[in-house]
Amino acid sequence: MLIFELSRPGRGSFHQAPAPVPEPQLPPALLRALPPLLPEVSELDAVRHYTRLSQKNFSIDTQFYPLGSCTMKYNPRACNQLAMLPGFLAAHPAAPEAAIQGLLACLYDLQEILKEVTGMAAVSLTPMAGAQGEFAGVAMIRAYHDSRGDAERTEIIVPDAAHGTNPATAAMCGYATREVSTDREGNVDLAALRSAVGPKTAGLMLTNPSTLGVFEPSIEAIRDIVHGAGGLLYYDGANLNAILGKVRPGDMGFDVIHVNLHKTFSTPHGGGGPGAGPVGVSARLAEFLPVPVVAKEEGGYRWLTELERPRSIGRLSAHGGNVGVLLRAYVYARMLGREGMARVADYATLNANYLMAELARAGFELAFPRRRASHEFIVSLKNLKETTGIGAMDVAKRLLDKGFHAPTTYFPMLVSECLLIEPTETESKETLDAFVAAMREILEEAHTRPELVKNAPHTLPVRRLDDVKAARDLNLTWKPNPG
């Protein structure tokens, strides 16, 4: 049932709207003739409807969510409550700095914490998501080369295992993408990289640990190859959770990074955002950071804008980015504190390696059995698919029946029938053991009752949905029945 189908003329009470006033004297040609299609429901109707809808979701608060490359860790409730203190919610973005010193102090402190844990010289918090952080990062690479009059560099190199955002971002910044291959152990193929770099190389975008769930041990050689060719190194912070407090992108030689606060710093995913993707840079790129950034001066905190930062790549949002998300990340960082940062990487990696070992024992095939897992790892169901016809998507859907969210499927595309599994540090051994037990059951079912797996899920509000029909017979808005 849609909210529109609950609507009845005359049911709305409008006690949440202001009392009616005489309408402003505006030319009739500028006014709306027909009302928009909004429902007329009681408050209880709406509350019940959206509460029931929420119950049709899986979420971290209700299920284990081993979604690789997404870092679905617990989102502490204190972070939400403190970011929603009335004083923060009421702050107008154009309010004078004198009126929002406490808010600016939090943002400044967060900048400093991110600088320290990433090893970068300067940070801007404004990008509103990881992908916008990537855009800012590549735009800064371009601004750097342009500032040196180096206009020949037209290519961004990405490993073939990279997130789709990497090539999409390079294109938005006017660069062509060049892919380099991965070797059999999941590392960047150094020979391929050497032959790919040259005077056209603007930079390399790298996730480390990679999307294959392994740390790139030749990172120093990669750095030297790219820097040697005059390119810059971009760190995609998607997997920062694996190394927080253990090793810093700045120390690995990266020139630009973005951090996904909705992953490593535990701000909520919200069913698809809002996230935040702050960017950090080495000193030679600091002047290009997107504005505004927060500065601490004698009289207090202030925004630095285009006026103080004329060489900035510019502004990515009308105001200062997703401030409420930044506040949540700040609260989280303060609760972790000095001692807690490395503990995140320790236990995220422990959980991943434990789960990997247990799934291997249960008969699942690992994509990189000789490697240490980072905070995530890959299981390949290629052989299972060949022998039983049950593939990664089937196992994923069957997991839903057993009360677990599915791992990431079919990414990275390098490994066929893959499940990318990331348990995060906030899950207990009991939860991991229950997941292994569920996976064992599914493996058993794949051999004995394959139809059960192939037709999963069976217990959710809907069964497998027809994606082809959705794209072919586009139905993107509800329409009232003409009768």
Place this chain on the structure above:
Amino acid sequence: MPFIPHTPEDLRAMLERIGIPALDGLFDEIPAGLRLHKPPAVPPALGEAEVARLMARRAVPERRTLNFIGAGAYEHHIPAAVWQLATRGEFYSAYTPYQAEASQGTLQVLYEFQTMMASLAGLDVSNAGLYDGASALGEALLMAVRAHRGARRVLMPATVHPAYRRVVRALVKHQGIEVIEVPYCTDCGHTLAEALEPYSKQEVAALVIPQPNFFGVLEPVDDLVNWIHARGGLAVGLVNPVLLGLLKPPGGWGESGADIAVGEGQPLGIPLSGGGPYFGFMTCKAALVRQMPGRIVGATLDKDGRPGYTLTLQAREQHIRRSKATSNICTNQGLMVTAATIHMALLGSVGLRRVAAASCARTQALAEKLTAIPGVSRLFAGPHAHEAVICLPASSSDVLRSLLQRGILGGLDLRVDYPELGHALLVCATETKLTEDLDCYAEQLQAALQDSRVSPC
């Protein structure tokens, strides 16, 4: 350990199953020379009560203020149910709904949202949300250029929010797109079709049409849409969703309607929150849907023929199309969109129109009270929505500073972006401001002006 559930016994048992003696062994593939050997220099951990004290202290402003700033972020009443529902864990801590069967709640909310937004804008389709209004405008122009397949030039009236114009420039500059600023009429405060004539011989992909514009002035949208359509370009409306409860929707502008309409979703139940998170919305004609960036939800059927919802047209997106994607975006600010959907469901079309009308009336009343003060005048005479430009007989920055001391956020200083207007303020009063609030502003402005040296506007 905060947020980590492992007991010492768990740790021991897990290491044993992995086959290593200590946690440190998990990091043996990282080159030793890169490893950190001491904790980062960040402050020591705070307990929940301690961090709550810190944040409570920082959240309290030095003095209570009455806010009369709008300029793209508006203080409206938000029904209590909106955020109580949106922050339910099942919405708050869910991922992007890739696993459709496990995300029917979020997906149906998005489908309802798309229906509401398309109807508000009077256009065929809506996506499931973008980052914010400014970046949505940038995406709309990239989309218009893709759809036009010829020109890479777009016209941007100077009456568009200055920060939006900056964001657009930052987002499109690497794709060889020329953004031409169109001057406005300094008497009437809007764009005149005559001002577009210099570009009538050039190929133009799109014209941006803000309604209302940054000054709160209503643009002659019908003329502007007809002008750009006569020259083969797309009309991109930039609109306030609350005011769409009252104003003619972009789909009805001119003879054939705007092609794309975008805007800032914040007025629909999103708190000011220092500037974000908000969300952007984008609606368009059906023929353009494959050029749209961002998430789109479609209705379909499951194996048993039951209705359900799923992300669709994903072949446009980065995770499939990579460097050929319509955008690199992979968020739709889902939680904000969820709140906005609940907000619109609670207000309904009558409630939304009342908010819009009351806000326009409040601003009109405020402008009348302020211009009753000697030396204070109003710029731009034509029809207005819920913002107005007033001109002061003294330095606008001095007056704003003095007003802040008196507990008034008196508006946005236009001196930097529109120096030609003199000492001008952009002021806004939404339905949240009572008559006594307006009187208070007028009294304090009078006092502030008496304090400062008066010079002509």
